[in-house]
Amino acid sequence: MKYAMTAMGFVLAATAAAAEDKIVVEFGYPYSHLFDVTYEAILPKFYAAHPNIEIKMRATYESYEDGTNTILREAVAGNLPDVTMQGLNRQAILVEKGIARSLEPFIAAEADFAKDGYHKAMLDLGTFGDEVYGLPFSISLPVGYYNMEVMAKAGYDATNLPATWEDVVQACVKLREAGVDNPMFWGWNITGNWFLQALMWSQDKPTVEGNDFQLDSDEGLVALETMQNIFTGCEMQNLEWKSALASFSAGDLGMMYWSTSAVGAVERAMGDFTLVTNEYPGITAEGPMGLPAGGNSALLTSTSDDPEQLAAAWAWLKFITSGEGAADVARTTGYMPPNQAANEIILADFYAENPAKATAVRQLPLLREWQAYPGDNGLAATQVIYDGLEGIVTGEYEDMAELQEELSEEVQDLLD
Amino acid sequence: MQSRAHLWFIGPAMALMFIVLLIPILIAVGLSLTDYSLGNQGAEFVGLENYERIFTRSTYEKMFVATFRYVFVVVPLTVGLGLGAALLIHSLGRFGDLYKTIYFLPVMAALIAMAIVWEFAFHPTIGIINSTLEKGCGTFLEAWPWYAKGCERTFPLWLNDRDYAIWTVSFIGVWQGFGFNMVLYLAGLTSIPPQLYDAAEMDGATRGWDRFRLVTWPLLGPTTVFVVTISFIRSFQVFDMVEAFYPQGGGPSKSVFVMMFAIYEKGIQQNLMGIGAAITVVFLAFVMVLTVIQRWLVERRTHYV
Known part of the structure; x- marks a missing residue:
């Protein structure tokens, strides 16, 4: 017994000593299939610069919704990570509930913060009531992915890719005649509502104004009808998003409309074909008037009062959102780093060499907010929209005006 | 004076029952009358609003449709196949153990792994x-x-077409569940005294069907009541498969949105404890009704031995 106690004492002392040597920063991030490679690239550089900090990765979040939810649960249970990556449209709820900490004190302590490449437009994405809470880490926009070998069967090449959704439906018909079973996949299921917002912003209409859900407008009906035309015109299969990405990478699909974020993952996984990305089609020939920014930003959720612990968390947070850390986002994924210095200096030649990742950069002037659904029911509202859109894909809803009314009522009811 | 010793005997069990079973149920009932959302400081009392939603909204209508479809496909088939397999194995001299093991394998495997x-x-x-x-x-x-x-x-698309999804999931439920019922029936069959078959044969029940109808089936009565009840409860509880196939949304057009998944989606995924608790209470009510029916049947009808 005595020996056992002594041994336990040694073990405890050893762990305490190890803890003194290194400050452990706990960190959570979503979408491991996109970001694992990014953090694998960043970590060695970070450890070289900060040898006394250890980053402890928590289990990754399956999606942004799952990420927000995990943080809310962890806040109740009292085991929040120090830094968490959250979807751009899920920051607000964590700020409202007082879980995210303001970054102002840390920014004030930095000598030349603007010189690190954080410029105002990007900081705005994480600013709530004059205070910066989140530093954007990765920005995405919807783009079109094309398998040029499949597209060639219907006579398409890089110069005449579809520019409107009607063109897309025509392309589907031609591809089907040319013997392609599954011509297209349209990513309605990206976090349940992002592509709805894309069709709304395409017409320059926000999806949420204040507390009002705007689907009951004329633009809302156009958005739903456009989706219906795409789904029925292309006879799109209701693929789960992971199998859709797998099908495209395997060369089965000719066209896929998805976030630019997956370009890196598709390039790594794809078979032997030519991948071209092109501008997201518009409802009219002029193209979209706006598109929602996807992506995530880093929030400080540490509950520690220890200044050293906070400084370490801040060091990590700053490292991944600026300089080499931010540049690795572009190198490993299809995301754009929202950091001027990273974009203009480190990545100067990068986009010329990687044209598939350049489409989103060309679309940057269209960048609009990815809107949140305010209040406690935000996640529930997203689910209602997801269910509604899925009903269009499965053919459950045929009358879009009816669906528009049903969805508007149910979502509005959740937002009030 | 009467001794109070009995309190010391039943006290610990009673206390445990209250702390572990009854108080959590009461808390769930209490929560179901509020709009509590995880992470909030307080909650508003909303009366029966959550229950009203459950019985009026189309989402919950889909929940009941999916749950009952699953239950009423899986229960008869698992009970029927379980009985059939048990009778066949019971009549076998050799290889009985081998078949028993084969049919029981899916029951032992974790459903979530099998789902993958x-x-x-x-x-x-x-x-x-x-x-x-x-x-x-x-x-x-x-x-x-x-x-x-x-x-x-x-x-x-067996799993992603709304016309097929619930039947595909039910099929897997049957595949997974009937071995369990088979084992219960086998236990029931071994407890039937062989003399009864001899007596029945003397009275003219020579055909296999007559022996089954007149001896086996009535004597399996208590087993059947238990098997049916446990199958109902297990089918109402189906969750891991749905969560593995459809982590978001509960299947194409919510066609596999079973009750347990609804509780999980509302209470855990969306942090809406109020409505999640309300669905839990409705679920408990279903299970309670089934248990009461079982008790009633066991006490009234099935005492043959």
Whole structure:
């Protein structure tokens, strides 16, 4: 017994000593299939610069919704990570509930913060009531992915890719005649509502104004009808998003409309074909008037009062959102780093060499907010929209005006 | 004076029952009357609003449809197949143990792991089911219109087509569950005294069907009541498979949105404790009714031995 106690004492002392040597920063991030490679690239550089900090990765979040939810649960249970990556449209709820900490004190302590490449437009994405809470880490926009070998069967090449959704439906018909079973996949299921917002912003209409859900407008009906035309015109299969990405990478699909974020993952996984990305089609020939920014930003959720612990968390947070850390986002994924210095200096030649990742950069002037659904029911509202859109894909809803009314009522009811 | 010793005997059990069972249920009932959302400081009392939602909203209508479809497909089939398998195995001299093990294997396997295997099998293009079906194209099978349609384009997305999803999931439920019922029935069969069969034969029950109808089935009464009740409860509880197949949304057009998944979606995924607790209470009520019916049947009808 005595020996056992002594041994336990040694073990405890050893762990305490190890803890003194290194400050452990706990960190959570979503979408491991996109970001694992990014953090694998960043970590060695970070450890070289900060040898006394250890980053402890928590289990990754399956999606942004799952990420927000995990943080809310962890806040109740009292085991929040120090830094968490959250979807751009899920920051607000964590700020409202007082879980995210303001970054102002840390920014004030930095000598030349603007010189690190954080410029105002990007900081705005994480600013709530004059205070910066989140530093954007990765920005995405919807783009079109094309398998040029499949597209060639219907006579398409890089110069005449579809520019409107009607063109897309025509392309589907031609591809089907040319013997392609599954011509297209349209990513309605990206976090349940992002592509709805894309069709709304395409017409320059926000999806949420204040507390009002705007689907009951004329633009809302156009958005739903456009989706219906795409789904029925292309006879799109209701693929789960992971199998859709797998099908495209395997060369089965000719066209896929998805976030630019997956370009890196598709390039790594794809078979032997030519991948071209092109501008997201518009409802009219002029193209979209706006598109929602996807992506995530880093929030400080540490509950520690220890200044050293906070400084370490801040060091990590700053490292991944600026300089080499931010540049690795572009190198490993299809995301754009929202950091001027990273974009203009480190990545100067990068986009010329990687044209598939350049489409989103060309679309940057269209960048609009990815809107949140305010209040406690935000996640529930997203689910209602997801269910509604899925009903269009499965053919459950045929009358879009009816669906528009049903969805508007149910979502509005959740937002009030 | 009467001794108070009995309090010391039943006290610990009573206290545990209150702390572990009754108080959590009462808390759930209390929460179901509020709009508590995880992470909030307080909550508003909303009366029966959550229950009103459950019985009026189309989402919850889909929940009941999915749950009852699953339950009323899986219960009869698992009970029927369980009884059939038990009778066959019971009549076997050799290999009985081997079959027992084979049929019981799916019960022992974790359903969530099996779900992943099934997901591969049902994959629309590379899964074994659809690629096997494709092999039959161009043969006489194409005379069947459904098959011809599958050959022309693709065979169904078993898990993601709203016309097929709930039946596919039910099929896996049956596959997984009937071995359990088989074991229960086997236990029931061994407890039937063989003399009864001899007596029945003397009275003229010579055919196998007569022996089953007059001896086996009545004497399996208590077992059947138990098997049916436990099958109902297990089917109401189906969750892990749905969560593995459809982590978001509960299947195509919510066609596999079973109650347990609804509780999880509202209470855990969306942090809406109020409505999640309300669904839990409705769920408990269902299970309670089933248990009461079982007690009643056991006490009234099934005492033959």
